[in-house]
Amino acid sequence: NIPLTYHIKNYELVCHWCGYKKRAPERCPECGYENIRLKGRGTERVERDLQSLLEDIPAIRLDHDTSREQNSPAEFLKQFIETPGAVLVGTQMVSKGLDIPEVALVGVISADTGLNFPDFRASERTFQLLTQVAGRAGRTGDKGEVIIQTYYPEASPIQFALKQDYERFYEREIKEREELSYPPFIRIIRVVASGKETPLVRNTIWEIRKKVGRLARESSLRINILGPAPAHIEKLRGRFRWNFLIKTRSVFRTLELLKLTVKNIPRRVKVKVDVDPVNLL
Known part of the structure; x- marks a missing residue:
């Protein structure tokens, strides 16, 4: 789906x-x-629009598809550097670690997309991306300019990124994390069950959740379980996915309980346990 x-x-x-x-x-x-x-503004469409609006300015697209099908990223960057007045169109891969002289203008399209992800780090990642991409402009001493397109200009990560205000963003973000018991004040374990039969997957994840909750109470282990619910990407590669999150201050004890709960699950269901998950999709 x-x-x-x-x-x-x-x-x-x-x-x-x-x-x-x-x-x-x-x-x-x-x-x-x-x-x-x-609808939408993917890199292909942005490249095409640039070529129709600015016929005399070469547009070079660097994304997963072009770097896989044509040249390596280094060759695209070399072409960009050696082409006077060129425009580099790319995904997030062009925002990090590039030190290209004479880049005077950087634009970000749909800067708020990441804010809609169901992840407690959404604000942090948006702020991080914007500050990183802004840092590509004006690296040789000349004043650079950054233009950000967004439907939510009032969003705090965007406002703090515009002002390059790391400290105030951190203060706001760390306060929210503490109030809601999210890392770094707690550890998170994600449990994902997947299979080709939705009822079986749903029943299995509920059984695991009930058992780990009961075992935690019996062993006086304080945990907080969120879910279960269908994963944000509910069906992937032909398998239905349900998940729940565990907030805990004792990862090893919680994992020991999880080992006991997944011993006798149906063979047609796979269970994945992810400590400190990178994403929650």
């Missing part, structure tokens, strides 16, 4: 998680309407 990304070059819809591809429909499969409108 993941939205497919439209690729202009091959007229395909592609899943960026599992690689599934299908030809883009010429008409709506539900009602037959022919004038399908494509």
Whole structure:
């Protein structure tokens, strides 16, 4: 149940998680309407719009697809540096660690996208991305300019990033983390069950949740369980996914309890236990 990304070059819809591809429909499969409108601002579309608006300015696109199908990222960057007046269009991979002289202007499209992710680090990652990409401009001493497009200009991560105010962002973020008991004040363990049968997966994750809660009470271990619920990406690579989170101050004791709860689960269900998960999707 993941939205497919439209690729202009091959007229395909592609899943960026599992690689599934299908030809883009010429008409709506539900009602037959022919004038399908494509929304969004992916790198291909931005590159195409730039080429139509600024015909004399070369646009160089660097993303997962171009770096995999054509040249290495280093070759794209070399081309960008050696082409006077060029525009580099890219994903987050162009925002980190690049020290390119004479870059005077940086633009960010849909800067608030990351704020909508169901992750307690969403604000931190948005602030981090914006400050990193802003740092690509004006690195040789000349004043650089950064233009940010967003539907939520009042969002605190965006405001703090605009002002490059690391300390105030940290103070606000750390206070919220403490009030809501999120890292670094607590540890998080994510338990994900997956399988091809939704009822079996749902029943299994509920049984695990009940057992670990009971064992924790019996051993006087204080934990807080959130869920279970369908994962944000509920179906991936043909498998349905349910999950829950455990907040704990004793990771090793909690893992010992989890080992006891997953011993006799059905073979058709896989269970993954992730300590300090990088993402919660």
